[in-house]
Amino acid sequence: MTGDAPLSVADVTRLAEDRLPKELWDYVSGGSGAETTLAANRAALDTVAVLPRVLGGFADASPATRLLGTDASLPLAVAPMAYQRLLHPDGELAVAEAAEIAGVPYVVSTLSSVRLEEIAKVGAATWFQLYWLRSRPLVEDLVARAEEAGCRALMVTVDVPIMGRRLRDLRNSFVLPDEVVAANLEEGSAGRAHELVDGGSAIAAHTAEAFAPNLGWADLEWLRTRTRLPLVVKGVLDPRDAARAVESGVDAVVVSNHGGRQLDGAAPSIDALPAVVDAVGGRCEVLLDSGIRSGTDILRALALGARGVLVGRPVLYGLAAGGVRGVGQVLSLLATELRDAMTLAGCADVAAARTVSTVRTVRAR
Amino acid sequence: MTGDAPLSVADVTRLAEDRLPKELWDYVSGGSGAETTLAANRAALDTVAVLPRVLGGFADASPATRLLGTDASLPLAVAPMAYQRLLHPDGELAVAEAAEIAGVPYVVSTLSSVRLEEIAKVGAATWFQLYWLRSRPLVEDLVARAEEAGCRALMVTVDVPIMGRRLRDLRNSFVLPDEVVAANLEEGSAGRAHELVDGGSAIAAHTAEAFAPNLGWADLEWLRTRTRLPLVVKGVLDPRDAARAVESGVDAVVVSNHGGRQLDGAAPSIDALPAVVDAVGGRCEVLLDSGIRSGTDILRALALGARGVLVGRPVLYGLAAGGVRGVGQVLSLLATELRDAMTLAGCADVAAARTVSTVRTVRAR
């Protein structure tokens, strides 16, 4: 990373935008459809106003916590994201190394561009994100590989029965470069995201071809019987689904709209969070992603009942801007901001942060 | 249609704006008065945020449905719109053909620029929209012609006792070109929209001269006794009127503010929808129009209780941009977007879409 050190995720974002070819910037930063949900994620977070507590009598707020039984230096895991070698030659290895240094879990994507076994060796607490393949033996194989590689949790993404329509990628005729492949999958399948499909998205076509569109609760319950790893369902917004997930034996749900990349018009995840927390009633952990860009955002999520957050795009921006060091700066910024925000909000620890009150205020800008 | 294929209705809209003379663009895209309602239709839709369902266990969402007893490939009909030959020489014939190919009903306007009998032959499921003429025999004649031509429903527009003040048309001194006439009406009457009236709108003057301004519930009930066709009332926003329409024997109401072209200051139809759905209590179908521009918008309407939507301007933009092929692209885009949105929202079919929850979120842009 050149020039002045970034002081916020916004700084890193600008660095990444400057550095990336337009089609990659669009692929990472864009959303689906009219990008209504992408914009609403930020607008909604900005109207969540915190009522800090004072005179708590503590010197150092500690953001350390446990997520799914894994120690984490802050209530944050790196979100699963495909093809990280698009942003930097070191790809997932750089991000996992930065996560390891920062002490936060790293979630390996099914579509990682480095094999999960190699990533798991880097040392971070590694979770494995599962896109459910059409072939059940392949699913079993992936789960077995994740367990064997020492992954500590299994996160099933449930909001991608198909890929959202991402118009920027379609306009850019975006395809994967040859050197970036879905390293966990057999080669024939992996190749498909590299060729333009008539009038459509290469990545969307690959998704449709490789992944099972008809995933159901029974599949999840089958998986529950097949692994002892903590099981997470990612992509829940309706409290009825959150309650059902608890009944299916999951250990956590992630309240998420996939960063505004799937259903355009889906609710901002921060708007959906409180009802999910209520429905779950403490029976499993509740995480949140989609729009988190600062320590204050993490505090907002905690205050509304989340146990932690996943952070996605900012990590990729850091990767683009400076490889392992860039990711480290992003995670370090978020850690500093969260510790400061907790201190300023009078929260000695994450449990205290979850008792902070909030009000909704008018949108200022 | 030249250049790249459009990826959204917004793309088609730009194509149409580029291609149309200003006065036609203004006539189609404009609204009445200060265009407050025109803008509010979009603003209100954008704040309806959907809570998708997950793990539904289905592979292909089916947007197929029945509207007023007519099979439709998606919960959409082409809204009745006057003088479609203004946009393209093929006019209504092109739009009806595209509707037929897409498998959605086409609503013939009383003010169509091609005779309803010719349009009905194109093959789409055809409904007839009735502007109530001052002469009752002429009304009876139109209804008889619609029945004879095989129209499958009768849609009475009730929000045009007079035409809304459309300032753009007045500024442009907009009149119909000679070759575009109200083909269903006798020639003397049809001619009137072609001459400037002192200080006023040619089309508004024609409306005032030709149509009965004092339409009442008794007229509707008389019509109910005269036809066995499903009867639809278009232009209802107040739940008291919706309930009254049910009591008058209608088969459907269309919650509509006429696309912001009649009462400026009227409520966005999406804001009015839930109370109408409640008032109707399942006793008739509820459709919605005014502002629908994407599959997500259709999902929003379904989630708030509509059985389907009418789409107007986007179809005319497609017609202007590329005739039958352009309209086809618009209908195909909406079908794709809706199928994708339903899949992403976990709705296997239209009935499921009507059980999705929504929240209102802050306006992001």
Added chain:
Amino acid sequence: MTGDAPLSVADVTRLAEDRLPKELWDYVSGGSGAETTLAANRAALDTVAVLPRVLGGFADASPATRLLGTDASLPLAVAPMAYQRLLHPDGELAVAEAAEIAGVPYVVSTLSSVRLEEIAKVGAATWFQLYWLRSRPLVEDLVARAEEAGCRALMVTVDVPIMGRRLRDLRNSFVLPDEVVAANLEEGSAGRAHELVDGGSAIAAHTAEAFAPNLGWADLEWLRTRTRLPLVVKGVLDPRDAARAVESGVDAVVVSNHGGRQLDGAAPSIDALPAVVDAVGGRCEVLLDSGIRSGTDILRALALGARGVLVGRPVLYGLAAGGVRGVGQVLSLLATELRDAMTLAGCADVAAARTVSTVRTVRAR
């Protein structure tokens, strides 16, 4: 008025802005302080969305009504405004003549630049607006003159204990030109708005010198015993004051923030209206002003319970743009717009307009 005929009050406003010297434009169009209330009046009106009624079975909506026992062709009176000769040499005489032609009451300001007796002769239904002078004999004299001149109502302005701080006037060092005087008042007093006061507003200084700042309920009740004219209190926003006014025997209250010219930060009058209507409970008439710019705005006010509105600045813009003819165009536009809006909202008459429902919608622009 040159060029094309104006199609809306916005058109007339632009004409006036083009024609007026900046200091006069600022004097008329400006508000007090940061002009927060001035802007909020419009923003609040724009979010009041009407639910039209349909199938009312009538041909011609009639906006004719009675206001304070005076016949009015529409539920509108010309608001009292000072020094109308600032805008046009004919001043109040032109406005009153246009009001007479339009069939609406004209409210003569205490600070009219033509003597009230001359204005009353023009023929419009004339009401007299009273600024309470420091000298009670002068008050009695003004009331007696108004009665003698045939004024049909007395409107006491209660929101000007002092003049609001109008920064534009202060920046422009705005003073009255020599030829414009407070014609109803004795000359010495009238002269005071023509000289700059150190660091202050000439008009504000005049107001402070001439008018009683300590007007109380007892004064109003004294006035009630002194005149048989209908008595109106103008400038009420709090429902407690509205109820008190009823108990003091008034015939009407005007819900008003003086067009955003007095307390900056005062509530938009449309926001305050419903609680005032409730508090009054039909015991007196409720009028509204501040921000009315279209027939739709009048309909909004009626729907929220007003019996009519006062219109101020648009009339002055018409006066500046074209004298009596310009005012006539404004009143004619508003009449046309209201009749159209009532027709489109299914309201045969003003009483029906008051039964229309509204919802608050999101701000679209």
Added chain:
Amino acid sequence: MTGDAPLSVADVTRLAEDRLPKELWDYVSGGSGAETTLAANRAALDTVAVLPRVLGGFADASPATRLLGTDASLPLAVAPMAYQRLLHPDGELAVAEAAEIAGVPYVVSTLSSVRLEEIAKVGAATWFQLYWLRSRPLVEDLVARAEEAGCRALMVTVDVPIMGRRLRDLRNSFVLPDEVVAANLEEGSAGRAHELVDGGSAIAAHTAEAFAPNLGWADLEWLRTRTRLPLVVKGVLDPRDAARAVESGVDAVVVSNHGGRQLDGAAPSIDALPAVVDAVGGRCEVLLDSGIRSGTDILRALALGARGVLVGRPVLYGLAAGGVRGVGQVLSLLATELRDAMTLAGCADVAAARTVSTVRTVRAR
């Protein structure tokens, strides 16, 4: 101050921005993080709309009041602000002199750049603001010095366990110039805000080094036993803390987010005020700061239950623009504006202002 006399705080702000070096302008005007709270303070205040009372029968509104037993010509004290010699060579002495002339209390900051004893001699009612030093003897010493110097109240700031991240200062590498020191503190400590710390803020580092981060309720209660001065806690937003402060024996709480300079994402203080007023239930005084820029803003705070406000940045802008005279103009503007606003709202005195009703309106700009 050159040129035309300022007519509003906005005018003075522009003068200050023109006159100050960018880094000083940024230091004074900026907030923490993304400056969300800084902007929200204004947005929230602008949506508080007042319902004025009328016909109160009084001539002159009197804003005079008592704050913490101190007479004040208006319900306002100058907020404690560090290092006022940054803005003008006369620094705190000029501001205190202007406060004395205006008849409002002046709150001396622990970090004043003139010794508190000298400031107290200027003659204004002086309160002392306490940042709790790491050394308890130093705290005792400061309190004793404040008492001895005749300070009439002790205001403990509780929202600075650490300093908020102020990105502008970090970008500007802002350090104190040599001639500006923390005059109340021993020299070694004071020096620290003059040197850049690696990658951080000089002032933040000084804060961290000098002040106790772990201040608790027990410390406050200890202080309560050590002084007879009225005790104020500044920086409370949560009503639970306000109630606890009452139980700890404080005489007032200041509802504040430190002008948007501490926790970015904290609630606008005006949004937090009503619940704090409720929780306190009249058992102590409630003051408010953060965003007050006009007499209307003061009225808004009173209407929502505050007994008075602290004003910060506007005073520094006045100091930068014109020393003692500039501060005097700001205080005089606010006094005039408040007296006018109270008069226009029908409030004869501060107690009446606290009975005025408010509504929340839509944001207009």
